[in-house]
Amino acid sequence: MAVNPDYVGRTFPPGPAYLVGREKIREFATAIGDLNPAFHDVGAARALGYPDLVAPPTFPVVMAMKAATAAVQDPGLGLDYTRVVHGEQRFAYSRPVVAGDELIVTVTIEAVRTMAGNDMVTTRGDVTTLAGDHVVSATTLLISRGIEADS
Amino acid sequence: MTAHVRLADIEVGTALPSQVFHVDRAGLVRYAGASGDFNVIHWNERVATSVGLPNVIAHGMLTMALAGRVLSDWVGDPGAIVEFGTKFTRPVVVPDDADGATVEVTGKVTAVNDDGTAQVSLTVMCDGVTVLGNPRAVVRLA
Numbered sequence: 439m440a441v442n443p444d445y446v447g448r449t450f451p452p453g454p455a456y457l458v459g460r461e462k463i464r465e466f467a468t469a470i471g472d473l474n475p476a477f478h479d480v481g482a483a484r485a486l487g488y489p490d491l492v493a494p495p496t497f498p499v500v501m502a503m504k505a506a507t508a509a510v511q512d513p514g515l516g517l518d519y520t521r522v523v524h525g526e527q528r529f530a531y532s533r534p535v536v537a538g539d540e541l542i543v544t545v546t547i548e549a550v551r552t553m554a555g556n557d558m559v560t561t562r563g564d565v566t567t568l569a570g571d572h573v574v575s576a577t578t579l580l581i582s583r584g585i586e587a588d589s
Numbered sequence: 590m591t592a593h594v595r596l597a598d599i600e601v602g603t604a605l606p607s608q609v610f611h612v613d614r615a616g617l618v619r620y621a622g623a624s625g626d627f628n629v630i631h632w633n634e635r636v637a638t639s640v641g642l643p644n645v646i647a648h649g650m651l652t653m654a655l656a657g658r659v660l661s662d663w664v665g666d667p668g669a670i671v672e673f674g675t676k677f678t679r680p681v682v683v684p685d686d687a688d689g690a691t692v693e694v695t696g697k698v699t700a701v702n703d704d705g706t707a708q709v710s711l712t713v714m715c716d717g718v719t720v721l722g723n724p725r726a727v728v729r730l731a
Contacts, residue, residue: 462623469623470654471610474661476668486666495661495670496654500624503650524649526722528674534667577674 441550441557441582442516450509452542455568456501460537463491470494483536490537497535499527502563502576505543510559510580515547517557518582525558526579532572541565541573548577555584593665596730599707605663605696610655612647612681613689620651634685644684649677649721652692656711656724659694669728671706676722681715690715705729 460480467477475482476492483491510517535541542565549560563576617631626648629636637645653675661667683690693714700708706729713721 466623469616469619470651470658471616472654472658472661474658474667476666486668488668492667494654495657495667495673496650499650504625524677526674526676527650527653528672530672531668531670534670579676 440516440552441559442514443550445512445515445547446550448547450505450512450545452544453505453508455540455542458493458535458537458539458541460491462500463493463497463537466497466500467494470496480537488534488536493535493537495529495531495534496527498529498563498565498574498576501541501543502565502578505545505563506561506576506578506580509545509547509561515550515559517559517580521582521584522580523583524578525581526560526577528577529574530577531574533574535565535573539573540568542568543576552584557582557584594663594730596701596705596707599698599701599730601698601701603698605659605698605709605711607693607695608655608659608662610658610692610694611689612651612655612683612692613687614645614683614685616689617645617647617651617683620648620654624648624650626650642680642682644682646680647683647690652677652681652713652720653724655692656694656696656713656721659696659711660709660726660728663696664728664730669730670726671729672727674726675711675713675724677720678722679715679718679720681720692720699725705731
């Protein structure tokens with residue numbers, strides 16, 4: 439089933455705000471084995487000029503993937519989410535995420551295409567503060583593997 | 590400890606300190622919990638093999654995060670990373686044994702720009718093949 443090209447450019451309203459917690463940052467940094475003091479020690483983060491713990495560069499995926507997943511499951515888009523794999527990921531930061539940030543994600547469908555039986559959807563999640571200041575954009579390529587592409 | 594590399598210290602071709610990471614099943618469970626990505630193929634061998642994978646595979650975002658460690662260790666201030674992206678081209682297969690998978694990350698500077706940024710290209714290998722496609726970053730250095 440091909441994805442619906444009419445969805446290109448469509449923007450989805452943000453869900454509830456995500457409050458970035460110190461312990462979540464520490465848990466995530468520990469899970470990726472990263473001992474950089476800016477991720478664990480508030481004093482070290484402040485010495486670098488940040489108001490609180492800094493989140494690792496891939497941390498925004500926690501909120502961005504949730505928002506992208508919700509968007510691409512819109513039935514009108516026609517993507518078989520049960521067969522989705524992550525094809526590409528890119529982050530473009532205005533500043534790093536820090537503990538205490540209250541962030542919302544606005545998802546836009548940037549591109550859809552079908553290649554060799556695989557449906558591909560590119561989403562961009564713009565992560566901003568509640569005041570609307572840009573923090574990071576997370577661009578994600580999701581590939582729904584076609585049945586015929588398996589053989 | 591973290592180095593704090595400066596723009597004046599680098600040129601095109603400057604190598605980043607390479608690192609080798611070990612990824613085991615416990616690490617996948619820990620990353621699943623921390624990231625909220627509980628896709629079954631990252632922890633259940635029965636399901637992974639039933640969809641045609643050789644075994645349980647690591648989260649692509651975990652492999653990307655390991656590559657990110659090489660960046661943040663190099664720049665010292667993780668907020669210096671202004672862009673970071675990759676394609677996920679091959680899976681990191683994680684066997685259920687004491688060693689798990691070994692991921693090796695190397696990198697080098699590919700451009701030094703007039704605006705105080707540098708572009709870095711990474712190479713991420715597992716079992717002798719690259720697992721990430723064109724992983725690269727832009728960092729802003731003092």
